[in-house]
Amino acid sequence: MQKTTHYKTIILGAGAAGMMCAIHAGEDVLVLDHAKAAGEKIRISGGGRCNFTNMYAGPENYLGGNPHFHKSALARYTQWDFIDMVARHGIAYHEKTLGQLFCDDSAKQIVAMLLDEMARAGATLWLQTSIIEVAKADSGYRLVVEGAGKRKVLTCDALVLATGGKSIPKMGATGLAYDIARQFGLAVTDTRAGLVPLTFSDKRFAPISGVSLPSIVSADGKSFEEAVLFTHRGLSGPAILQASSYWHEGEEITLNLFPNADPFGLLRAERQKAGRKQISSALSTLLPARLVDHLSDELGLKARLADQSDAALTELCEHLTNWRLRPSGSEGYRTAEVTLGGIDTDGLSSKTMEAKTVPGLYVIGEAADVTGWLGGFNFQWAWSSGYAAGTAI
Numbered sequence: 001m002q003k004t005t006h007y008k009t010i011i012l013g014a015g016a017a018g019m020m021c022a023i024h025a026g027e028d029v030l031v032l033d034h035a036k037a038a039g040e041k042i043r044i045s046g047g048g049r050c051n052f053t054n055m056y057a058g059p060e061n062y063l064g065g066n067p068h069f070h071k072s073a074l075a076r077y078t079q080w081d082f083i084d085m086v087a088r089h090g091i092a093y094h095e096k097t098l099g100q101l102f103c104d105d106s107a108k109q110i111v112a113m114l115l116d117e118m119a120r121a122g123a124t125l126w127l128q129t130s131i132i133e134v135a136k137a138d139s140g141y142r143l144v145v146e147g148a149g150k151r152k153v154l155t156c157d158a159l160v161l162a163t164g165g166k167s168i169p170k171m172g173a174t175g176l177a178y179d180i181a182r183q184f185g186l187a188v189t190d191t192r193a194g195l196v197p198l199t200f201s202d203k204r205f206a207p208i209s210g211v212s213l214p215s216i217v218s219a220d221g222k223s224f225e226e227a228v229l230f231t232h233r234g235l236s237g238p239a240i241l242q243a244s245s246y247w248h249e250g251e252e253i254t255l256n257l258f259p260n261a262d263p264f265g266l267l268r269a270e271r272q273k274a275g276r277k278q279i280s281s282a283l284s285t286l287l288p289a290r291l292v293d294h295l296s297d298e299l300g301l302k303a304r305l306a307d308q309s310d311a312a313l314t315e316l317c318e319h320l321t322n323w324r325l326r327p328s329g330s331e332g333y334r335t336a337e338v339t340l341g342g343i344d345t346d347g348l349s350s351k352t353m354e355a356k357t358v359p360g361l362y363v364i365g366e367a368a369d370v371t372g373w374l375g376g377f378n379f380q381w382a383w384s385s386g387y388a389a390g391t392a393i
């Protein structure tokens with residue numbers, strides 16, 4: 001007969017949300033994770049400096065089936081609360097751009113801070129532990145887990161699903177939270193890769209791979225002004241990653257290559273001044289020369305400016321400010337920063353993250369159908385939802 005050990009709370013997943021929840025869940029908390037270390041995504045995030053929150057985080061920076069669900073948790077544990085904790089731990093940080101806060105030194109400081117706070121709260125952490133079975137017990141939950149070759153039976157009053165989404169399976173991402181949610185009768189929406197580079201099967205941008213420029217990228221009515229990067233496989237850069245979360249297979253995206261310039265005014269002035277010039281040489285003062293070269297044949301940019309009517313220049317500018325492209329796909333979960341969709345928030349309390357029909361079962365972080373934009377918003381959701389569940393338990 002295996003000995004059963006009881007905990008008040010068991011949290012599955014020692015990522016951003018799980019650790020935050022453990023800090024606030026009171027006494028008698030066990031956190032389980034199959035990875036070798038806690039917070040691995042935090043460690044590699046933001047190029048090793050972790051974009052841990054955003055100064056302007058608000059409900060409008062999130063996608064999900066219910067556009068109101070995340071409001072309550074975000075309002076009760078804000079970016080300023082997390083910034084306070086970072087400052088209390090003496091971690092130096094800076095704003096990189098657009099309110100995005102990064103560590104000056106290393107993302108490892110954020111992981112160390114969370115582990116330190118967890119230890120202070122008295123939470124226990126078991127790493128390299130597989131979750132073999134989860135079931136409802138007479139009161140609460142019963143789990144069979146395995147670590148260091150040994151199986152253990154655990155029971156708990158509250159069970160928190162914090163195993164994240166499917167992004168980057170190489171780092172240990174699994175669909176465990178979705179499977180357990182389904183097992184207990186919760187709905188799980190379709191999932192797809194978000195904040196992900198877009199691909200073109202004809203590799204049309206391979207010749208200009210590495211070219212980058214500021215643009216406005218739009219998908220499904222949402223626009224983002226940031227850098228676009230042409231790659232071997234297609235398009236990347238922050239503006240594309242942002243738009244990718246709104247893009248659906250088969251749809252077009254549009255690029256405005258002149259977010260802050262008036263190409264028509266420029267080309268008309270150049271025609272007046274130096275009509276013998278080719279259109280391409282005038283455009284090269286505004287766009288990367290390799291990109292102009294790449295578009296040259298398709299758009300007839302070798303023609304002389306003097307030969308262009310106003311209507312022809314207008315048509316050309318329309319093409320460059322509303323460049324319609326139909327990606328063939330995305331790079332998928334292999335490189336996606338997040339998973340769109342997840343456990344349906346209609347089945348969860350927005351105040352506590354507890355499942356409405358399954359008392360004692362909580363869902364936090366990326367496992368739920370709440371996805372932030374690029375720029376620190378996803379970690380803020382992990383902190384806010386982890387806090388909401390932790391303080392409610």
Ligand code: FDA
Binds near residue numbers: 038173
């Ligand atoms: P998270 O994925 O952090 O944690 C889940 C935990 O559960 C992991 O420790 C995993 O090992 C464990 N687990 C999974 N399956 C399990 C199983 N079957 N058994 C046991 N344990 C299991 N966001 C942001 O705001 N700023 C940023 O700078 C970045 N940068 C970034 C870079 C990269 C490369 C990626 C992939 C992602 C980002 N993100 C980001 C997104 C951010 O990392 C993500 O939204 C949060 O980590 C989600 O937190 P969770 O705690 O929900 O899941």
